Amino acid sequence: MKNMAKLGVLRIGHRPKRDKRITTHVGLVSRTFGADQFILAGNDIKVINTLNKVNSKWGNENFKAELTKSPKKFVSEWKKKGGKVVHLTMYGINLPDFKFNNIRKEDTLIIVGAEKVEPWYYENADYNVAIANQPHSEVSALAIFLDRYFKGKELYKEYDSKLKIIPMKSGKKVVEK
Amino acid sequence: MKNMAKLGVLRIGHRPKRDKRITTHVGLVSRTFGADQFILAGNDIKVINTLNKVNSKWGNENFKAELTKSPKKFVSEWKKKGGKVVHLTMYGINLPDFKFNNIRKEDTLIIVGAEKVEPWYYENADYNVAIANQPHSEVSALAIFLDRYFKGKELYKEYDSKLKIIPMKSGKKVVEK
Numbered sequence: 423m424k425n426m427a428k429l430g431v432l433r434i435g436h437r438p439k440r441d442k443r444i445t446t447h448v449g450l451v452s453r454t455f456g457a458d459q460f461i462l463a464g465n466d467i468k469v470i471n472t473l474n475k476v477n478s479k480w481g482n483e484n485f486k487a488e489l490t491k492s493p494k495k496f497v498s499e500w501k502k503k504g505g506k507v508v509h510l511t512m513y514g515i516n517l518p519d520f521k522f523n524n525i526r527k528e529d530t531l532i533i534v535g536a537e538k539v540e541p542w543y544y545e546n547a548d549y550n551v552a553i554a555n556q557p558h559s560e561v562s563a564l565a566i567f568l569d570r571y572f573k574g575k576e577l578y579k580e581y582d583s584k585l586k587i588i589p590m591k592s593g594k595k596v597v598e599k
Numbered sequence: 600m601k602n603m604a605k606l607g608v609l610r611i612g613h614r615p616k617r618d619k620r621i622t623t624h625v626g627l628v629s630r631t632f633g634a635d636q637f638i639l640a641g642n643d644i645k646v647i648n649t650l651n652k653v654n655s656k657w658g659n660e661n662f663k664a665e666l667t668k669s670p671k672k673f674v675s676e677w678k679k680k681g682g683k684v685v686h687l688t689m690y691g692i693n694l695p696d697f698k699f700n701n702i703r704k705e706d707t708l709i710i711v712g713a714e715k716v717e718p719w720y721y722e723n724a725d726y727n728v729a730i731a732n733q734p735h736s737e738v739s740a741l742a743i744f745l746d747r748y749f750k751g752k753e754l755y756k757e758y759d760s761k762l763k764i765i766p767m768k769s770g771k772k773v774v775e776k
Contacts, residue, residue: 440620441620443617443618443620443621444620444621444624447621447735447736447738447739450734450735450736451735451736451739453735454731454733454734454735455731455735455739476734480733480734511771512764513764513766513767513770513771513772513773514766514767514768515766515767515768516754516755516766517754518751518754518755519766541770544769544770544771545769547769549768550767550768550769552764552766553754554631554632554753554754554756555763555764555766556631556657556756556758556764557627557631557653557657558624558627558628558630558631558632558742559624559627559628559738559742561624561736561738561739561742562624562628562632562738562739562741562742564739565735565736565738565739565742565743566742566743566746566754569743569746574695576731577693577694577695577730577731577743578693578695579731579733581733586732587689587690587729587732587733589690589691589692589693589696589729589732590690590691590692590727591691591692591726591727592721592722592724592727593690593718593721594688594690594721595690596690
């Protein structure tokens with residue numbers, strides 16, 4: 423699977439104590455479901471270290487995890503370079519009404535918030551998209567969005583990684599290179 | 600959307616302090632993505648209360664959240680009544696190779712674990728299924744599994760609820776009944 427264009431995920435509103443695991447899961451979904459870049463607003467380097475550790479074991483050379491101190495500036499610069507911005511929110515237009523062809527050929531930044539998101543993000547996103555207009559989770563919202571973007575192909579990906587799972591009907595089998 | 604058969608989600612391995620938010624998100628995904636029942640192994644009633652509160656605001660009469668003290672007994676009884684059991688694990692057969700027709704006509708229990716899962720569950724599940732053989736999150740794994748089960752129709756569901764979101768290109772609009 424090769425991206426047609428660059429795909430980034432920006433996580434905003436992260437509260438280090440409360441959101442540590444949820445944000446880590448958002449990062450892992452970004453990686454496993456095919457994003458090229460995960461950007462965390464704030465200074466919680468622990469989350470980034472965890473993601474880099476997983477990435478070095480399970481393999482995805484293209485994937486980068488990093489921090490930003492200025493998420494709004496990051497968004498503005500992404501747009502200045504001609505990229506598109508999609509904000510995932512349960513208040514947006516529902517996913518089945520979103521046309522993925524609007525973003526397939528452009529570098530796209532997906533913004534994933536926590537509980538409260540400033541109006542600035544709604545206004546500056548090119549698209550506010552809801553994965554069902556009902557509450558669930560930023561982890562599942564991102565997974566479904568990326569799954570639709572890649573049309574399910576992300577589930578077949580294979581990497582040249584240190585660890586590799588051999589799928590089994592029952593039990594666990596991991597091979598190490 | 601009407602289920603052809605009953606669909607339950609059993610969350611095992613929950614550690615109240617560490618997993619509170621992740622497990623709540625697993626419960627919310629169960630609800631919003633169309634499961635009829637969420638069963639939490641253990642005695643963390645707070646998670647159940649949160650789910651019931653969300654459910655009464657956002658509407659889904661069919662959905663029930665409850666605790667079980669004996670998850671293995673729960674699984675065994677589900678099977679005795681003729682139901683199928685699917686365990687989601689990154690070590691299982693990969694999702695694209697799983698045939699949903701195996702479970703569509705049967706009551707199905709989906710088991711979602713935390714970090715360590717006892718071999719008993721691998722052995723007693725009818726199917727061990729991986730949502731990609733790579734690490735991500737039980738929240739995203741469940742969402743993708745339910746999305747495939749319902750063929751995306753769960754994203755269109757409408758409830759007769761107290762609160763309802765009016766999808767918007769930008770901003771938030773919630774109407775209260």
